[in-house]
Amino acid sequence: MSTDLATLRQLAHLARLEFDENKEQQMLGDLNKILDWVDQLRQLDTSNVEPLVHLSHEINVLRPDEAQNTVSHQEGLRNAPRKDSDYFRVPKVLE
Numbered sequence: 057m058s059t060d061l062a063t064l065r066q067l068a069h070l071a072r073l074e075f076d077e078n079k080e081q082q083m084l085g086d087l088n089k090i091l092d093w094v095d096q097l098r099q100l101d102t103s104n105v106e107p108l109v110h111l112s113h114e115i116n117v118l119r120p121d122e123a124q125n126t127v128s129h130q131e132g133l134r135n136a137p138r139k140d141s142d143y144f145r146v147p148k149v150l151e
Contacts, residue, residue, distance in 0.1 A: 058088045 059067075064084050068075065075083060129142065138145035 059084065059091065 061080060061084060064080065064087060067073075067087075068083075133139050133142070133144070136144050
């Protein structure tokens with residue numbers, strides 16, 4: 057399977073690619089190498105190969121999700137720009 061220069065230009069137009077005319081032959085050669093490699097893969101017999109679901113058999117070890125207060129109420133208010141006893145003070149957002 058090989059492509060010609062017109063097909064390469066059409067693909068470049070569809071992909072919104074611009075390259076120098078001097079590089080067209082190099083791009084054409086690279087594209088044909090890729091297509092030849094894909095054709096070689098297509099010829100392999102994969103009928104006895106199971107589909108790959110995961111790349112590794114390792115299982116994620118996650119900690120249990122337990123709710124906990126890591127910052128106390130007073131520590132949270134300590135860095136507030138404005139506070140009123142136990143609450144943050146914010147500018148009015150409704151008129």
